[in-house]
Amino acid sequence: MPDKAPAWVVPVMRAGYAARGAVYIIVGGLSLSAAIYGGQAQGTTDALSTLRDEPWGIALLWAIAIGMMAYMVWRLIDAAMDLECEGSDAKGLAARAGQAITGLIHGAIGASLAATAMGAGSQGGGAQTATQKLMAMPWGPYLVMVVGIVTIGAGFYYGYKGIAETYKADIRVTDLTQKLNPAMKAGFIAEGVVVAIIGGLIFxxxxxxxxxxxGGVGEALSTLRAAPYGAILMGVIAAGLVGFGIENLVEARYRIVPRHSGEDVMTFARRAKLKAEGKLREATA
Incomplete structure (x- = not known):
């Protein structure tokens, strides 16, 4: 494993996070509108397919699709080369496996968006189709339940990242990133809620x-809407998804790759460490 990541990884990572940010802002924005004005919550691909009829919509779909593919490449390279220094123990390998799986999921979304851009129509029902294929395998229902439990765990992990603010570890400290932190924090918590509900549906x-x-995002939001005070709950989580989109755009601009940037960049994690050691004033002077 090389000590330094190749330079080309950085722009690929930034393109991926930018596309991911655009996806969540669009999905969250449309869901927030549905919560306020009425209407059906839409899943990721269905929401983005509405862009086809907008000026420059097909070009934007292609840009997001390519960006999602870039996010897949970034996560697969990230996991293979351990660009975030997760390590090779059980905890590190689990984190790197999660990175790879996340990348593959976003790559599938990118492929679906590319098909939509080419006029193949919305590729909705992805979660149900995947579940149906998995259920047809030996011990299929049990495998589906395991996937559901793992997905619920991923949701709790997103929520933990938001509450503990561990997402800030590799983000540069700037006035803007500090001001946007409340939206970023709310975004991770909202994403955790949605992912956990998706896991429950799969289970x-x-x-x-x-x-x-x-079901996917659309079904998860619809589940929230069916609960008591559902429109309010759905609106809050939809606003949080917009916050998660903002967080991804922040990462697109200010995130570092530890094995590329080295240890001297002033990230939130380094700032906290220096502050704890009483060296912050010296480092920022």
Missing amino acids: FAGLNHNPGDA
Whole structure:
């Protein structure tokens, strides 16, 4: 494993986070509008497919699709080369496996968006289709339940990252990133809620032997809406998803790759460490 990451990884990473940020801002914005004015919450691909009829919409779809592919490449390279210094122990390998899986999921979304841009129509129902294929395998329902439990765990992890603010570790300290931190924090918590609900839907699909019970972002938001005070809950989480989009745009601009940037860049994590050691004034002088 090389000590330094190749320079080309950085622009690929930035393109990926920028596309991811655009996705969540669009999905969150449309869901927030549905919560306020009425209407059906839409999943990721369905929401983005509405761009086709807008001026420059197809070009924007292609840009987001390519960006999502870039995010996949970034995460796969990140996991393979351990660009974030996760390590090779059990905890590190689990984190790197999560990076790779996250990348593949976003790559699939990118491929779906590219098909939409080419006029193939919306590729909705992805979660249900994947669940149906998995359920057809030996021990399929149990595998689906395991995937659901893992997804619920991922949701709790996102929520923990938001509450503990661990997402700031590799982000540069600037006036802007400090001002946007409340939106970033809320974004991770909201993403955690949505992912955990998706995991619950997948789990019950396996438990009930019914792939139709599974669902993605649109179904998760609809589940929230069906709860007491559902429109308010859905609106709060939708606003949080916009915050998660903002967080990704911040990462697109201010995130570093530890194995590329070295240890001297003033990130939130380094600032906290220096402050704890009483060296912050010296470092910033």
